[in-house]
Structures are given as structure tokens and as C-alpha cells.
Amino acid sequence: MADMEFDAIVVGSGVSGGWAAKELCEKGLKVIMLERGKDVVHVKDYTNATKGPWEFPYRGTRSQKMIEDYPVLKRDYPLNERNLDWWASDKDCPYTEVKRFDWFRGYQVGGRSLLWGRQSYRLADLDFEANAKDGIAVDWPVRYKDIAPWYDYVERFIGVSGNRDGIPHLPDGEFLPPMDLNCVEKDVAERLKVHYKGMRHLIIGRAAHITSPLEGQNRGVCQSRNKCSLGCPYGAYFSTQSSTLPAAMKTGNLTVRPFSIVTKVLYDKDTKRATGVEVLDAETNQTYEYKSKIIFLNASTINTTWMLMNSATDIWPEGLGSSSGELGHNLMDHHLGVRAGGWVEGYEDKYYEGRRPNGFYIPRFRNLSGEKRDYIRGFGYQGAANREGWSREVAEYGIGLELKEALTEPGKWTMGMGGFGEILPYHENKVTLDKTKTDKWGLNVVAIDCELKENEKKMRKDMLQDGIEILQAAGVKDVKGVDGDGTPGRGIHEMGTARMGLDPKTSVLNKWNQMWDAQNVFITDGSFMTSAGCQNPSLTYMAFTARAVDHAISELKKMNL
Amino acid sequence: MTRRDALSRVSLILGGTIVGAELFLNGCGPSVPQVSATEFTAGTISFLDEVGEIIIPTSASSPGAKAAKIGEFMKTIVTECYEAKNQKIFFEGIGKLNEAAKAKSGGKTFLEMEPEAQKALLTEIDVEAKAYAKENVANPEAPKHYFALMKQLTLWGYFSSEVGATQALRYVEAPGPYKGCIPYTKGEKAWAL
Numbered sequence: 001m002a003d004m005e006f007d008a009i010v011v012g013s014g015v016s017g018g019w020a021a022k023e024l025c026e027k028g029l030k031v032i033m034l035e036r037g038k039d040v041v042h043v044k045d046y047t048n049a050t051k052g053p054w055e056f057p058y059r060g061t062r063s064q065k066m067i068e069d070y071p072v073l074k075r076d077y078p079l080n081e082r083n084l085d086w087w088a089s090d091k092d093c094p095y096t097e098v099k100r101f102d103w104f105r106g107y108q109v110g111g112r113s114l115l116w117g118r119q120s121y122r123l124a125d126l127d128f129e130a131n132a133k134d135g136i137a138v139d140w141p142v143r144y145k146d147i148a149p150w151y152d153y154v155e156r157f158i159g160v161s162g163n164r165d166g167i168p169h170l171p172d173g174e175f176l177p178p179m180d181l182n183c184v185e186k187d188v189a190e191r192l193k194v195h196y197k198g199m200r201h202l203i204i205g206r207a208a209h210i211t212s213p214l215e216g217q218n219r220g221v222c223q224s225r226n227k228c229s230l231g232c233p234y235g236a237y238f239s240t241q242s243s244t245l246p247a248a249m250k251t252g253n254l255t256v257r258p259f260s261i262v263t264k265v266l267y268d269k270d271t272k273r274a275t276g277v278e279v280l281d282a283e284t285n286q287t288y289e290y291k292s293k294i295i296f297l298n299a300s301t302i303n304t305t306w307m308l309m310n311s312a313t314d315i316w317p318e319g320l321g322s323s324s325g326e327l328g329h330n331l332m333d334h335h336l337g338v339r340a341g342g343w344v345e346g347y348e349d350k351y352y353e354g355r356r357p358n359g360f361y362i363p364r365f366r367n368l369s370g371e372k373r374d375y376i377r378g379f380g381y382q383g384a385a386n387r388e389g390w391s392r393e394v395a396e397y398g399i400g401l402e403l404k405e406a407l408t409e410p411g412k413w414t415m416g417m418g419g420f421g422e423i424l425p426y427h428e429n430k431v432t433l434d435k436t437k438t439d440k441w442g443l444n445v446v447a448i449d450c451e452l453k454e455n456e457k458k459m460r461k462d463m464l465q466d467g468i469e470i471l472q473a474a475g476v477k478d479v480k481g482v483d484g485d486g487t488p489g490r491g492i493h494e495m496g497t498a499r500m501g502l503d504p505k506t507s508v509l510n511k512w513n514q515m516w517d518a519q520n521v522f523i524t525d526g527s528f529m530t531s532a533g534c535q536n537p538s539l540t541y542m543a544f545t546a547r548a549v550d551h552a553i554s555e556l557k558k559m560n561l
Numbered sequence: 562m563t564r565r566d567a568l569s570r571v572s573l574i575l576g577g578t579i580v581g582a583e584l585f586l587n588g589c590g591p592s593v594p595q596v597s598a599t600e601f602t603a604g605t606i607s608f609l610d611e612v613g614e615i616i617i618p619t620s621a622s623s624p625g626a627k628a629a630k631i632g633e634f635m636k637t638i639v640t641e642c643y644e645a646k647n648q649k650i651f652f653e654g655i656g657k658l659n660e661a662a663k664a665k666s667g668g669k670t671f672l673e674m675e676p677e678a679q680k681a682l683l684t685e686i687d688v689e690a691k692a693y694a695k696e697n698v699a700n701p702e703a704p705k706h707y708f709a710l711m712k713q714l715t716l717w718g719y720f721s722s723e724v725g726a727t728q729a730l731r732y733v734e735a736p737g738p739y740k741g742c743i744p745y746t747k748g749e750k751a752w753a754l
Contacts, residue, residue, distance in 0.1 A: 180741025
């Protein structure tokens with residue numbers, strides 16, 4: 001059947017799947033993008049995007065019923081009534097926690113690109129060289145110079161607002177105008193510069209929001225509504241829907257098929273190539289086969305590996321791509337939960353306007369320039385200064401008119417921030433197939449076995465102490481810190497399980513994100529990450545995706561695929 | 562609430578007295594609500610409207626909590642979002658408040674009292690609730706004081722309501738590019754979320 005055959009199949013429609021589809025379509029390939037969840041049409045399906053806070057019965061929070069229905073999602077902020085529809089059902093899609101792992105998934109067209117935090121940072125050679133220098137895991141098969149032009153390329157297309165800060169280990173990009181730091185943050189940045197003699201920086205977050213128009217794209221500039229995770233009616237932040245999907249559709253080469261759970265990558269052992277995928281229709285339970293010359297797997301870290309573990313088990317018992325023994329291993333995230341904050345004296349005559357969907361960033365400053373802590377790698381902080389609102393305590397007034405009037409005015413300034421720490425790639429942190437448990441469709445689920453180890457635990461001590469010290473140095477009052485919940489998964493930056501490397505014996509993918517065991521299969525979601533850095537990773541997935549497509553096309557032209 | 566908001570929300574970090582929402586953010590295990598919506602009679606709702614209006618009264622510039630339908634809001638949150646233990650405290654609190662009213666006024670229920678007497682009573686109970694919270698500051702597991710719940714619900718429900726957000730505060734649907742540093746003169750209203 002001709003309509004079951006395409007030049008390329010893309011599995012998944014989130015940050016990286018959308019990019020794969022766009023690039024492949026623009027190169028002239030006929031592409032089908034398979035998405036396990038429902039369709040979400042740009043703007044039209046952003047049903048809560050323009051509601052006032054009062055239009056939500058629980059004013060944006062959660063009911064006991066929701067808590068019962070979402071035993072995993074309830075563990076952190078994602079469970080709320082405003083965008084419940086965009087988080088996967090814990091009940092339909094269970095998984096096994098050998099150790100606790102908070103897995104927050106978005107199963108719809110656009111995936112978590114609709115929900116992401118939009119922070120967009122480049123990795124640097126500090127990150128790409130780290131495994132080799134530390135002698136752990138395997139070396140990245142790329143260096144910054146290989147990927148820098150692709151960062152440029154994706155930044156120009158998606159629009160990243162940011163300041164050129166000139167920090168060597170957080171390379172500047174092709175930025176749109178930065179958002180403002182507010183008065184307090186600006187002063188704090190200056191104080192830190194003096195106090196730390198230019199060795200620690202507080203910069204405006206680099207965020208994938210349009211702050212000036214992008215030529216040729218139907219996107220509006222950010223209106224500072226801070227309702228991004230409800231979908232942006234202006235298309236001001238990068239999502240599949242606002243950015244890559246319209247570009248792919250424009251070519252006339254893309255077919256999108258929602259409700260398509262890819263259960264297997266089909267493999268031909270004679271040609272040593274994948275031939276297509278098997279799809280289970282999530283609504284009808286019918287199975288279909290789609291064929292193609294090349295396949296991009298972008299189902300998200302863990303799900304991509306799950307698919308491989310379900311495939312070609314007659315040839316490799318552990319699944320397609322498992323010949324190295326590394327498939328499923330080296331699962332990473334960023335560890336969060338360490339926070340610090342306090343209040344700021346003065347500035348009563350200063351305020352801001354707009355709900356900035358962004359904050360400040362303090363890039364990594366540990367284990368640089370020859371410093372050696374009792375752990376390796378490092379962490380950054382993200383936070384903001386704000387004036388208190390009505391939820392503050394007003395000591396002077398109990399109830400009545402005075403209380404009301406006091407609360408209608410802004411309160412004192414506060415400043416808070418949280419750490420994002422690197423997790424090392426440990427072979428023991430892994431996912432496997434749980435053959436004893438099935439989901440709504442009768443498919444075996446994954447078992448996740450992942451934990452923080454000594455390096456992360458030691459790092460968290462610094463994250464806490466340094467956070468407190470930085471805010472104190474900045475003049476923040478009554479600074480308090482807390483080492484909160486750092487359970488893996490809560491960073492929602494799952495990475496690893498199909499790492500890239502230089503040697504097929506120790507890695508799943510080569511330096512082009514191409515599977516050693518089946519060279520027409522490319523993996524460009526977070527699964528390929530060889531180490532995690534401490535920067536928000538989505539921008540890196542986009543850059544590697546665009547680069548991998550470019551390579552795939554040239555290999556196709558050379559008839560190598 | 563987004564991750565960024567959560568990270569920068571100092572009141573939460575400091576274990577302070579942030580209103581309402583924090584009760585739900587931590588997701589203490591499932592618990593079956595024991596109070597059904599039918600237990601909130603019309604009488605209960607008008608009682609809560611009165612209590613709310615005394616906490617946040619109508620003023621020259623904006624309506625009070627009653628105009629924000631605060632009783633209905635409390636019904637929704639208490640029956641659908643509260644854990645069973647807080648539902649119990651809240652409901653018993655209505656009884657306790659009336660007991661206190663009777664003791665104070667020689668047998669009148671709260672709704673029968675004069676407005677000044679109602680305000681004086683709630684002021685007294687608020688002081689008691691604050692003192693109780695202070696005693697238990699090191700023990701987050703301690704049961705909440707019923708009036709702390711009523712006051713939290715009133716402030717939260719009011720300032721997130723349409724009248725609260727658009728009249729007591731300034732709500733702008735699409736503010737435009739963020740301005741990081743503008744002058745502020747005392748008396749100007751805070752931005753609503």
C-alpha cells in the first residue's frame with residue numbers, strides 16, 4: 001500500500017520530533033510523523049489560554065479527585081487543573097519504579113514542547129570534554145565546534161531571547177533582544193560581579209520567546225502573560241505547533257498521524273537496516289506497519305528506549321541497538337529541589353510591569369579554572385526577584401479594611417532561586433522492560449531504576465551553601481535555604497539510555513546520532529546524551545537533530561542508506 | 562504555578578504563611594473527602610459570605626468578599642480540594658465560631674450579632690489563630706486553626722476572583738513587553754497574577 005510507505009518516519013512530535021520532521025520535509029522527503037497521543041491544533045485547541053484566573057474552579061490548583069487519578073503527577077507542580085489535558089494519564093500509562101522516579105510525560109501532538117520551561121542554553125567544551133577528562137563513562141564523539149553552527153541554525157529559527165554575556169563555558173548564541181532583569185536583579189548582578197571579582201554571573205535567562213518579529217514566520221512577540229503552559233495564542237514561545245510544524249506542513253511533505261503508538265522498529269537482518277515501524281492505534285487497537293528508508297526516533301528519553309527494547313528481540317534479546325550492552329543504561333536527569341531565598345530592603349519606589357515568563361540565571365561556577373571540589377561537575381541556579389503580593393502576611397492588620405488596603409499594594413521585594421545540578425551517567429541507573437506489568441493497551445511497561453549517588457549528594461551541599469552565600473553577598477536579608485526533594489525525574493530533563501560514542505562496543509549511537517546496529521535509525525531526543533551538563537537540554541536536542549538530518553540526507557544521496 | 566514561580570516563591574521556601582494554595586501543592590497522599598457539597602447549605606454559604614466580608618470588606622475603591630461569592634468558593638475548595646482532616650477542621654470551625662459568638666454576646670449566633678461585635682470577635686479569633694500558628698511554627702504537621710483556613714480561603718478566593726483581580730488589584734491580560742524597572746508610588750495597586 002503506497003500510503004503506508006514514506007521516505008522517512010519520525011516517531012514523536014515534541015521538541016526534537018518536530019525538528020526532525022521540519023528538516024526532513026524541507027529537504028524534500030515524504031515524511032510521516034507518528035504521535036501516540038491526540039492532536040492539539042495551534043491556538044484553536046489552547047482552550048484555557050485566555051481565561052482569567054477566576055475562570056478556573058480551583059483557581060489553578062488541584063482537587064482530591066485529581067490527586068487520586070494522578071499518583072505520579074501529583075508529586076510536583078505539573079498537576080493542576082489548567083493544563084491537565086496535556087499531561088499523560090498515570091493510570092493508562094503506568095510504569096514500574098524500582099526506585100522512586102518522578103516521570104512527568106506529555107502525550108499529544110507537540111509533546112512537552114507545549115509545556116516546557118523554554119530556557120535555552122548551549123553546552124560547551126567544558127561539558128563535551130568532561131567524561132574524557134574525568135575518566136568516566138565514555139567520551140562524547142563531538143566537540144563544541146561540531147555543534148556550534150547547528151546551535152546557530154536552530155536559534156535563528158526558533159528565536160531565543162538573551163544577552164551576549166561573554167561567558168566562555170556558556171557560549172553566546174544568535175539572540176533576539178534579551179528580556180529585562182528587574183531593578184533588584186540588576187543591582188544584585190552588579191554586587192555579585194564585584195564580590196566574586198567577575199567569577200560568578202547573574203544574567204537574564206535565555207528563553208525561547210520571540211522578543212522581536214521573526215521574518216517569514218507567523219509568530220507574535222511575547223506579551224508577558226506568563227500563561228505559556230496553556231499554549232500561547234501569539235505563538236510567542238517555541239513549540240512544535242508555533243514553529244516547526246507549520247514549517248514542515250508548508251512543504252506539503254508531512255503527514256501527521258495522532259493516536260499512533262509505535263510498538264516496534266522493524267528490522268531486516270539481511271540488509272542490517274530497519275524497514276519501518278509497527279503502530280498500534282491507540283483508539284482502535286488495530287496494528288499497522290509503515291515502511292521507510294530512514295527512521296528518526298524522538299519519542300522522548302525512556303520511551304524511545306522502550307520501543308527499541310520491544311524490537312528485534314529475535315536477533316538481540318535486549319532489543320534493537322543493544323549490541324553494546326548500553327541500551328537502557330546511563331539514565332540521567334538534573335537534580336533540583338535545593339532552594340534559597342530571602343527579602344530585599346528598599347526599592348519601595350520601584351516596580352515592574354508584565355508577568356515575565358523568564359527569570360535570572362546564575363551559570364555554573366564550580367570546578368572551573370582548576371578548582372577541585374570533593375565532587376565533579378557543577379550546577380546553576382534559576383530564580384527571580386519579585387515584590388510580594390496579597391499572599392504575604394501583614395503583621396499589623398488582622399482583618400478588615402486596613403488588611404484589604406495593605407494587600408492591594410505590592411509588598412516588599414523578595415528574591416529566591418533553585419539549583420539545577422548535573423547527574424553523572426551511571427551504568428546502574430537504567431530502564432528495563434517489566435514483563436510482569438502492562439498498560440491500557442496490553443504493552444509491557446518500563447521499569448526505572450535510578451538514584452542520586454555520592455557525587456550528586458556532595459554537590460547538593462555546595463548547592464545549598466553557595467546559594468545562601470550568594471544571596472547574602474548580594475545583600476538579601478534573612479536568607480534561608482532548603483535541601484528539598486531531589487528525586488530523579490523531577491527535573492523533567494530525562495537523558496541517556498541510548499548514548500552516542502566513538503566505539504560501537506560501548507555506545508548505542510555514533511557521532512551522527514546514527515544507531516551502530518541499524519544505520520538508518522537515528523535517535524535525537526534526550527536519549528543520545530552522553531553526559532548531562534547542568535544546562536536545560538532542549539536546545540541541544542534541536543541542534544543535534546538538525547545536524548543528524550543533514551547527515552542522513554547526505555548519506556541518502558551517497559546511497560549509503 | 563510554573564516551575565519558575567515555584568523556584569522563586571520565597572514565602573514557600575521560608576515555610577511562611579502563604580495562603581491557600583500551599584495546602585494543595587505538596588500532594589499529601591490521596592484521602593477520600595468526607596464532606597459532600599450538600600452539607601454546604603444556603604445558610605452555611607451566607608454565613609461564610611458574612612465572615613468573608615468582614616475579613617475583606619467593601620471599600621470605596623472595590624467590592625468586598627461577598628461580591629466575589631466567597632461562600633461558594635469556600636464550598637468548592639473545601640469539598641473538592643481539601644483533605645479530609647482539613648474539611649473536618651473547617652466544618653467544626655463553623656460550630657466553634659458560633660459557640661464563641663454565643664459566649665461573647667449572651668446567646669446570639671454570629672449572624673445575629675451587630676457588625677461591630679462581629680468584627681471584634683473575628684479580630685480576637687484571628688489573634689488566637691496567629692498565636693496558635695506561632696506556637697506550632699516548628700511543627701508543620703500540627704492541625705491548622707479553623708480561622709486560619711477561613712481567612713486563607715477568603716484572601717485567596719477574593720484576590721483571585723474577577724472583582725478582586727480587576728478592581729482591588731490591577732489585572733492586565735496581555736501586558737506587552739516586560740518592563741523590568743518602573744517607578745512606583747505608594748497607593749498604586751499591585752498587579753494581579
